[in-house]
Amino acid sequence: xxxxxxxxxxxxxxxxxxxxxxxxxxxxxxxxxxxxxxxxxxxxxxxxxxxxxxxxxxxxxxxxxxxxxxxxxxxxxxxxxxxxxxxxxxxxxxxxxxxxxxxxxxxxxxxxxxxxxxxxxxxxxxxxxxxxxxxxxxxxxxxxxxxxxxxxxxxxxxxxxxxxxxxxxxxxxxxxxxxxxxxxxxxxxxxxxxxxxxxxxxxxxxxxxxxxxxxxxxxxxxxxxxxxxxxxxxxxxxxxxxxxxxxxxxxxxxx
Amino acid sequence: xxxxxxxxxxxxxxxxxxxxxxxxxxxxxxxxxxxxxxxxxxxxxxxxxxxxxxxxxxxxxxxxxxxxxxxxxxxxxxxxxxxxxxxxxxxxxxxxxxxxxxxxxxxxxxxxxxxxxxxxxxxxxxxxxxxxxxxxxxxxxxxxxxxxxxxxxxxxxxxxxxxxxxxxxxxxxxxxxxxxxxxxxxxxxxxxxxxxxxxxxxxxxxxxxxxxxxxxxxxxxxxxxxxxxxxxxxxxxxxxxxxxxxxxxxxxxxx
Numbered sequence: 001x002x003x004x005x006x007x008x009x010x011x012x013x014x015x016x017x018x019x020x021x022x023x024x025x026x027x028x029x030x031x032x033x034x035x036x037x038x039x040x041x042x043x044x045x046x047x048x049x050x051x052x053x054x055x056x057x058x059x060x061x062x063x064x065x066x067x068x069x070x071x072x073x074x075x076x077x078x079x080x081x082x083x084x085x086x087x088x089x090x091x092x093x094x095x096x097x098x099x100x101x102x103x104x105x106x107x108x109x110x111x112x113x114x115x116x117x118x119x120x121x122x123x124x125x126x127x128x129x130x131x132x133x134x135x136x137x138x139x140x141x142x143x144x145x146x147x148x149x150x151x152x153x154x155x156x157x158x159x160x161x162x163x164x165x166x167x168x169x170x171x172x173x174x175x176x177x178x179x180x181x182x183x184x185x186x187x188x189x190x191x192x193x194x195x196x197x198x199x200x201x202x203x204x205x206x207x208x209x210x211x212x213x214x215x216x217x218x219x220x221x222x223x224x225x226x227x228x229x230x231x232x233x234x235x236x237x238x239x240x241x242x243x244x245x246x247x248x249x250x251x252x253x254x255x
Numbered sequence: 256x257x258x259x260x261x262x263x264x265x266x267x268x269x270x271x272x273x274x275x276x277x278x279x280x281x282x283x284x285x286x287x288x289x290x291x292x293x294x295x296x297x298x299x300x301x302x303x304x305x306x307x308x309x310x311x312x313x314x315x316x317x318x319x320x321x322x323x324x325x326x327x328x329x330x331x332x333x334x335x336x337x338x339x340x341x342x343x344x345x346x347x348x349x350x351x352x353x354x355x356x357x358x359x360x361x362x363x364x365x366x367x368x369x370x371x372x373x374x375x376x377x378x379x380x381x382x383x384x385x386x387x388x389x390x391x392x393x394x395x396x397x398x399x400x401x402x403x404x405x406x407x408x409x410x411x412x413x414x415x416x417x418x419x420x421x422x423x424x425x426x427x428x429x430x431x432x433x434x435x436x437x438x439x440x441x442x443x444x445x446x447x448x449x450x451x452x453x454x455x456x457x458x459x460x461x462x463x464x465x466x467x468x469x470x471x472x473x474x475x476x477x478x479x480x481x482x483x484x485x486x487x488x489x490x491x492x493x494x495x496x497x498x499x500x501x502x503x504x505x506x507x508x509x510x
Contacts (some may be wrong), residue, residue, distance in 0.1 A: 012299075044300065122438070221274070
């Protein structure tokens with residue numbers, strides 16, 4: 001048995017995702033990153049640029065998980081309200097952070113360049129620590145178990161790398177993918193038996209539709225290498241049996 | 256003023272999204288579809304293949320929204336538990352639906368073809384109505400204000416078209432996108448003034464990073480055409496003023 005793993009949630013903030021105008025790629029990137037370092041992503045939520053909604057989601061997610069990662073809403077415009085919402089959620093004030101102002105001053109040298117809008121990006125909940133932004137300078141921040149990052153994917157990705165040292169990872173989940181040439185409906189019952197016989201792994205079954213034919217990707221996941229090996233062998237044996245017994249079944253590549 | 260608009264939430268069900276193995280494209284597709292028919296998408300959640308988590312999310316989202324759309328977890332394998340979770344959430348039994356069995360029988364003609372696993376796809380919460388699946392036959396279903404659809408994008412998209420006739424849309428939000436050649440930090444303060452002066456529109460500001468230069472997409476949205484036209488003119492006038500007053504500012508394409 002392994003120790004309980006740290007968990008996480010991602011909170012994506014932005015009307016543009018909910019209108020369908022912008023496709024969110026940040027949550028998928030964070031998901032893959034967390035899987036690599038052994039942190040279980042347990043939930044993703046997307047909420048609009050509405051303070052009450054951000055606060056409610058933050059409170060629910062930070063209470064239920066080891067870490068929460070937010071993306072979006074920390075730029076210089078009127079619709080960037082994430083920092084205020086985080087301050088509200090934590091019950092702290094928000095103020096221009098001296099280090100954040102200094103970072104902006106080094107980049108925006110004259111008072112004309114360091115506009116009022118850009119100075120907004122130095123407004124940080126009191127007690128938070130900054131997350132370095134090597135792309136465009138204006139920092140993210142970290143307060144309690146919440147990491148607040150930009151929405152621009154390139155900036156978010158750079159911030160995430162800077163956050164990694166502050167995270168306590170777990171034992172990474174290993175996975176093996178077995179390509180099954182048959183549809184899920186052909187293998188379902190036998191696969192359920194394998195899953196039941198191998199409780200230390202989880203087996204995900206994902207239909208692939210190409211032209212009019214279904215095949216299946218079977219993803220076997222576990223933190224225990226021996227269990228993973230045993231379950232993979234059982235899945236492969238099961239598929240060999242089906243290939244032999246069902247040869248000629250015209251519905252092998254139906255759903 | 257316009258009547259209050261119907262609202263919606265999307266619930267994406269599947270470990271594969273949370274592990275980062277599969278990128279969710281369904282929620283973005285549903286988002287764009289709902290925007291076109293005037294339904295406000297208010298939240299997207301992604302939860303794992305865990306019944307308690309599905310039930311809790313379903314209950315929260317269906318209480319808060321006119322409609323809930325779920326994707327994933329209605330196939331023939333052991334990890335497909337969405338139908339059971341929906342039955343639990345609604346407090347109803349689950350049983351093989353005669354019409355669903357008939358649909359499957361027409362496609363899977365012999366008893367060998369209509370496997371136990373495939374028959375699982377006819378298990379539908381009692382009281383639900385079926386959603387036609389022209390791609391692979393096994394239906395989705397609709398109970399209360401919840402529409403339960405497949406996770407395979409092509410099937411989900413076909414089901415969504417079949418669901419449309421059951422939805423009461425609202426006045427669609429119209430949007431105008433203005434390409435701003437400057438970074439958000441240059442326009443932020445003036446933009447906030449325009450936003451404040453035009454309360455019948457929402458103005459979203461989205462930074463675009465290309466090479467090392469920032470520009471901004473400004474998306475002006477409203478259900479009121481006259482308000483949209485007026486706000487768009489105000490945004491364009493604001494940008495013309497900035498272009499004139501700030502010509503030569505070396506930080507115009509910084510963040």
